[in-house]
Amino acid sequence: MLKDITLGQYFPGNTLAHRLDPRTKLMMVVLYIVALFCAKGFLSYGLMALFLLLCVRISKVGFRALVRGMKPLILILIFTAVLNMFYTPGRAIASFWVFTLTVEGVWAAVFMVIRIALLIMGTFLMTYTTSPIALTDAIENLLGPLKRLRVPVHELAMMMSIALRFIPTLIEEADKIMSAQKARGADFETGNLLRRAKAMAPVLVPLFISAFRRADELATAMECRCYHGGEGRTKLHVLRYQKRDLFCLVTMALVMIGAVILGSLGY
Amino acid sequence: MEPILTVENLTHTYSAGTPFERSAIRGIDFAVGPGEFVGVIGHTGSGKSTFIQHLNGLLKPTAGRVCFRGQDIWTSPRITHETRFHVGLVFQYPEYQLFEETVYQDVAFGPKNMGLAQEEIDRRVREAAGFVGLREEWLDKSPFELSGGQKRRVAIAGVLAMEPEVLILDEPTAGLDPAGCESILAELRQYHRAKGNTVLLVSHSMEEVACHAGRIVVLDNARIVMDGTPREVFSRAKELEAIGLGVPEITRVAMRLHEAGLAVDPATYTLEALRTQLLSLRGGRGPC
Ligand SMILES: Nc1ncnc2c1ncn2[C@@H]1O[C@H](COP(=O)(O)OP(=O)(O)OP(=O)(O)O)[C@@H](O)[C@H]1O
Numbered sequence: 145m146l147k148d149i150t151l152g153q154y155f156p157g158n159t160l161a162h163r164l165d166p167r168t169k170l171m172m173v174v175l176y177i178v179a180l181f182c183a184k185g186f187l188s189y190g191l192m193a194l195f196l197l198l199c200v201r202i203s204k205v206g207f208r209a210l211v212r213g214m215k216p217l218i219l220i221l222i223f224t225a226v227l228n229m230f231y232t233p234g235r236a237i238a239s240f241w242v243f244t245l246t247v248e249g250v251w252a253a254v255f256m257v258i259r260i261a262l263l264i265m266g267t268f269l270m271t272y273t274t275s276p277i278a279l280t281d282a283i284e285n286l287l288g289p290l291k292r293l294r295v296p297v298h299e300l301a302m303m304m305s306i307a308l309r310f311i312p313t314l315i316e317e318a319d320k321i322m323s324a325q326k327a328r329g330a331d332f333e334t335g336n337l338l339r340r341a342k343a344m345a346p347v348l349v350p351l352f353i354s355a356f357r358r359a360d361e362l363a364t365a366m367e368c369r370c371y372h373g374g375e376g377r378t379k380l381h382v383l384r385y386q387k388r389d390l391f392c393l394v395t396m397a398l399v400m401i402g403a404v405i406l407g408s409l410g411y
Numbered sequence: 412m413e414p415i416l417t418v419e420n421l422t423h424t425y426s427a428g429t430p431f432e433r434s435a436i437r438g439i440d441f442a443v444g445p446g447e448f449v450g451v452i453g454h455t456g457s458g459k460s461t462f463i464q465h466l467n468g469l470l471k472p473t474a475g476r477v478c479f480r481g482q483d484i485w486t487s488p489r490i491t492h493e494t495r496f497h498v499g500l501v502f503q504y505p506e507y508q509l510f511e512e513t514v515y516q517d518v519a520f521g522p523k524n525m526g527l528a529q530e531e532i533d534r535r536v537r538e539a540a541g542f543v544g545l546r547e548e549w550l551d552k553s554p555f556e557l558s559g560g561q562k563r564r565v566a567i568a569g570v571l572a573m574e575p576e577v578l579i580l581d582e583p584t585a586g587l588d589p590a591g592c593e594s595i596l597a598e599l600r601q602y603h604r605a606k607g608n609t610v611l612l613v614s615h616s617m618e619e620v621a622c623h624a625g626r627i628v629v630l631d632n633a634r635i636v637m638d639g640t641p642r643e644v645f646s647r648a649k650e651l652e653a654i655g656l657g658v659p660e661i662t663r664v665a666m667r668l669h670e671a672g673l674a675v676d677p678a679t680y681t682l683e684a685l686r687t688q689l690l691s692l693r694g695g696r697g698p699c
C-alpha cells in the first residue's frame with residue numbers, strides 16, 4: 145500500500161524533458177499553472193491538454209505512471225466535482241432535499257476536474273523527469289535574489305532536499321518494519337479505525353527512532369565534512385541555460401498566451 | 412519424509428509495469444522437510460530476502476505457489492495470517508523493529524497476537540529468552556538500553572516465542588563481531604537440537620553455513636543453482652567461484668592438499684574432518 149505513493153519519484157531517462165535545465169522546467173510548470181487558471185472553455189483546455197500530451201510523449205514517462213500517481217488524489221477530485229455540481233447557482237436540472245443540481249454546476253465540475261487533473265499531471269511530469277536534487281538546486285537558484293532580504297534560501301533548500309532525499313528511505317523503512325511486525329502476527333488491515341490506529345504503534349515507534357538516528361548520523365556526517373551553511377559555498381554542478389531551454393520556455397509562453405487569449409474570449 | 416513447506420515455480424517481479432521493473436526471483440522450486448537445517452546462500456542481490464519473504468506470505472508471488480503442509484498459503488486471508496505463526500521469519504537487522512517499553516513485552520508481542528493465554532505467553536517468553544541467552548533481569552529493561560547484539564537477541568526471541576514449526580533467519584549475524592556471531596549461531600543450533608524444528612539460515616558466509624546446515628541451497632541471479640549437502644555443494648568449487656561465492660577456507664586448504672597429491676577429500680569443510688584425515692595420513696600416530 146505504501147508503494148502507491150509516487151509523489152516526487154524520479155524516473156531516470158535521457159529525453160529532452162530530462163535534459164532541460166531544472167529551472168526551465170520549474171518556470172514552465174508555473175506558466176502552465178497560470179495558463180490553466182486562465183482557461184475557460186473547451187478550446188483553451190484542449191490546448192493545454194494537447195501541450196501536456198506532447199510533453200508526456202517527449203518525456204517517455206508513460207501515461208500509466210502518471211495516472212497511477214493520481215490515484216491517492218481521486219477522492220479530492222470527486223469531492224471537488226460534487227461540491228461544484230451542487231453549489232453552483234444557475235438553471236436547476238434536478239433537486240432533492242437541500243441539494244440542487246444545476247447545468248452550470250455540471251459544467252463547472254467538468255472543467256474543475258480537468259483543471260486539477262492537468263495541474264497534477266503537469267507537476268508530476270516535472271518531478272518524474274527531474275531528480276529531487278536538481279529540483280532543489282533550481283529552487284535555490286531561482287529564489288537566490290531573496291537572500292538580499294535575509295531569507296535563508298540555502299538553508300531552506302537544503303532542508304527541502306534532505307526531506308525529499310529521505311522520503312523514499314523512510315517509506316522503504318516503514319515497509320520493512322511493517323513486514324517485520326506482520327511476521328509476528330500484527331494485523332493492519334482489519335478492525336475499525338481506532339483499532340487500526342492502535343495497530344500502527346509497533347510501526348511508528350521504530351520508525352521515529354530510526355528517523356532520529358538517521359538525522360543524528362546525517363548531522364554528524366555533514367559536520368565532519370565541514371558543512372557550515374550557505375556562506376561562500378560553491379556548486380559542483382553549476383546550472384547553465386542552453387538553447388533548448390530558451391526554445392522550450394518560448395513555446396510554453398506562446399501556449400500560455402494562446403490559452404489566455406482563448407480563455408478571455410470565453411472559448 | 413513429507414515436506415512441511417513447498418514452493419513451486421515461484422517468481423516475483425518488483426515494481427511491475429514501471430521502468431524499475433525487476434525480477435528478483437524466477438521459477439524457484441524448493442521443498443523442505445521437518446527438522447531440516449538448511450543454509451540459503453547467495454551474494455548480494457541474488458534474491459535471498461525476496462525468496463524467504465514468500466515463505467510466510469509477506470510477499471505475494473507474481474507466479475507460482477507456496478504451500479505449508481500441502482495447503483496453498485494464499486487460499487484465504489485467514490490462512491495467510493495463520494501461516495505467519497507457523498513459519499517464523501527473523502528479518503535482516505531485526506533490532507530496528509523493537510518498539511515495546513520492556514524486553515518482556517516485546518518478546519510477548521507475537522504470542523499475544525496469536526491469542527494465547529497469559530500463562531502460556533509467560534512460559535514462551537521465558538523459554539525463548541533462555542534460548543537466546545537473555546538474562547532474567549534484562550526482561551524488565553527497555554529494549555533501547557541494550558547493546559546492538561542484545562537487541563538482536565531480543566528480536567530473535569520475539570519470533571522464537573511464537574514457537575514456529577519453520578524458523579527462517581535472514582543474516583542473523585550481519586554486523587556482529589566474530590564472538591557474537593558464533594554465540595548466536597551456537598544458540599540457534601542448540602534451539603534446533605532441542606526443538607527439532609525446521610530452520611532456514613540465510614547467509615553470505617560459506618563458513619557459517621558449512622558448520623551448521625545439513626543442506627545448502629545456493630541462489631544466484633534469481634534462481635536456485637545448487638541444492639544439496641555441504642559435501643555435494645562444496646565439491647563444485649569451480650562453479651561456486653564463478654558466481655563469486657567461493658568455498659570455506661578449510662575446503663580451500665583441503666583442495667590444495669588434494670592437488671598436491673595427498674589423499675585428502677577435496678570437499679572437506681570442517682576443521683575437525685580435515686584434522687582426522689591428516690592424522691590418519693600420518694598413520695594414526697597423533698600430532699608431533
Ligand atoms: N522493495 C523492492 N523494490 C524493488 N526492488 C527490490 C526490492 N527489494 C529487493 N529488490 C531487488 O530485488 C533483488 C533481490 O533483492 P534481495 O533483497 O532479495 O537480495 P538479497 O539476496 O537478500 O541481497 P542481500 O544479501 O544484500 O540482502 C535486488 O536486485 C533488489 O534490487
Ligand SMILES: [Mg+2]
Pocket residue numbers: 459460461503581
Ligand atoms: Mg537480503
